[in-house]
Amino acid sequence: MVDGYDWRRLLNTSESKSRSDTSNNRIQFSSIGGWGKDNAKLIVIWTFEKSKSDSFPSKSRPGRKTKKRDLSATVKSYDLYLITPEDNCIVPWTEKPSHSDLVKMQWTQKWHDILKKKAQKLNKLHYNSPIKIQYSFKNIGGIMRLQYEIKNYKDLPPCPDDLQELLAPQLDLLIGAELRLWKDLSMYPNGPTGWLDNNMARWEQNNIKHTGILNVKLHGRGWRKYPDFSKGREDYWTGFAIDFLMGKEILFFEELGGHEKGADHKLNFKNE
Numbered sequence: 001m002v003d004g005y006d007w008r009r010l011l012n013t014s015e016s017k018s019r020s021d022t023s024n025n026r027i028q029f030s031s032i033g034g035w036g037k038d039n040a041k042l043i044v045i046w047t048f049e050k051s052k053s054d055s056f057p058s059k060s061r062p063g064r065k066t067k068k069r070d071l072s073a074t075v076k077s078y079d080l081y082l083i084t085p086e087d088n089c090i091v092p093w094t095e096k097p098s099h100s101d102l103v104k105m106q107w108t109q110k111w112h113d114i115l116k117k118k119a120q121k122l123n124k125l126h127y128n129s130p131i132k133i134q135y136s137f138k139n140i141g142g143i144m145r146l147q148y149e150i151k152n153y154k155d156l157p158p159c160p161d162d163l164q165e166l167l168a169p170q171l172d173l174l175i176g177a178e179l180r181l182w183k184d185l186s187m188y189p190n191g192p193t194g195w196l197d198n199n200m201a202r203w204e205q206n207n208i209k210h211t212g213i214l215n216v217k218l219h220g221r222g223w224r225k226y227p228d229f230s231k232g233r234e235d236y237w238t239g240f241a242i243d244f245l246m247g248k249e250i251l252f253f254e255e256l257g258g259h260e261k262g263a264d265h266k267l268n269f270k271n272e
Contacts, residue, residue, distance in 0.1 A: 007040060007082065007160065007163055008269050010039075010040050010084075011040045011041075011042060011082070011163075011267055011269075012039070012040075012266065012267055013039070013041055013042070013256075013260065013262075013263035013264075013265065013266060013267060014041065014042035014043070014044055014253065014263065014264060014265045014267055015029065015030060015034075015041055015042070015043055015044070015262060015263060015264055016043075016044045016046065016239075016242065016243050016246065016264040016265065017029070017043070017044070017045050017046070017153075017239070018045075018046040018047075018048060018236075018238060018239035018242055019045065019046070019047055019048070020047075020048055020049075020050045021047050021048065021049050021050075021076055022050075025151070025152040025153050025154060026149065026150070026151050026152070026153075027045065027149065027150050027153045028134065028147060028148075028149045029131065029147060029148040029149060029150070029262075030147065030148070030261065030262040030263075031103075031145060031146065031147055031261055031262060032093055032099050032133075032146040032147065032148060033099055033100075033103070033146075033261050033262065034260075034261040034262010034263060035090055035148065035262055039085070040082060040083060040084045040085070041082075041083045041262070041263070042080065042081070042082055042083075042159070042163075042267065043080070043081040043082070043083060043153075043156060044078055044079075044080060044171070044246075045078060045079040045080075045081070045153050046075060046077075046078050046239075046242050047075075047076045047077045047078065047079075048073040048074065048075060048076060048238055049073065049074045049076050050070055050071075050072070050073045050238065051070075051071040051072045051073070052068040052069065052070060052071055053068050053069040053070075053071055053198050053201035053202070054068065054198055054201075054202070055067065055068055056201075056202055056205040056206075059205070059206075066205060066235075067235055068235075069201050069235045069236075070235065070236050070237050070238045071196050071197055071198065071201065072178070072179060072180045072181075072195070072196070072238075073178075073179045073238040073241075074176065074177070074178050074179070075174050075175055075176060075177045075179075075242065076175070077175065078171055078174075078175070079153070079154075080158075080159035080163070080164055080167065080171075081153070081156035081157055081158060081159055082157060082158070082159045082160060082163065083131075083156065083157060084157070087157050088128075088129060089129050089130050089131050089156070089157060090129055090131045090148065091122050091123055091125075091126040091129045091131065091132050091133050091148075092122070092126070093122065093133065093146055094122065095118040095121075095122065099146055102115075102144050102145075102146060103139075103143060103144060103145060103146070104143070105143070105144050106142055106143065106144070107137060107138040107139070107142050107143065107144045111137070111144060112137050112138070115137050115144070115146075116135050116137075119132075119133040119134075119135055120135070130150050130151075130152075130155040130156065131148050131149070131150050131156075132148065132149060132150065132151075133146065133147075133148060133149075134146075134147045134148060134149040166252075166269075167252065170250040170251050170252060170253075171246075171250060173218065173219075173249060173250055174218070174242070174245060174246070174249065174250065175219060176218070176219035177216055177217065177218050177219065177245065178216065178217040179214070179215075179216055179238055179241050179242075180195055180196065180214075180215045180216075181195065181196040181212040181213065181214060181215070181232050181237065182194070182195060182196075182212055182213045182215055182225075183195075183196055183200060183210050183212035183213075183232070184212075185200070185203070185204075185207075185210055188207060188208065190203075191203070191207070196212060196232075209233040210232065210233065211229075211230055211231070211232035211233050212232040213225050213226070213227050213229070213232075214226040214227075214229035214232065214241055214244070216241075216245065218249070226244070226245075226248070229241060229244050231244070243255055243264050243265070246264075246265060247265060252267055252268055252269060253265040253266075253267065254266040254267075254268060
């Protein structure tokens, strides 16, 4: 990052990512469309200690198994990074079709192979840029996508000291937070009630997933319910939960709810 960067004036959004303390340092970022050439972005990497379900037989892909779902989590730590245009740490997409055209096209194996060669060429050309184009081009619904990733998030540009000092007292409030989901599925035949655990996850896999109620125990406080949290059906709901809590519990972060490409929170430093 360039010394003396005026982040108070130029920094408007943040992207939040979560990882397990047992996983590697690879991070998948948002769509290329969410990385403007002239915009700075704060990156918040949260590390969890997670309890996860077993893998279950997949209903949509016979003969295969599901990914392991989040059951509960404890927030262990976070890391802050600041991406600015001057860093040149992002591989640009300069090939055809353009990103705006590509995301309107249906995925095919032929297009996958073409795009992979183009992405490999660009990643090699910009070898000094740690944020690379990912070699996965199929989005939900079979539409194509372009996304970024980094093999080791610790290679990102560090957050400046004054920004770290401003945000740390707020973000520290979420260290040690315990996240659980309470679900009442008794309205369904043989539906269980209680904390989301492996048996309930198995029942949901075979029947229907329910959002439940997010319960959070912040460090030094009792359990608190958040009935307006709506992502309890997701396999990796703990990442959505930390985004939700950032918007609810700490200053400077306003959750965008997925309404802005490449950003999880709007930043507001007016009342610092």
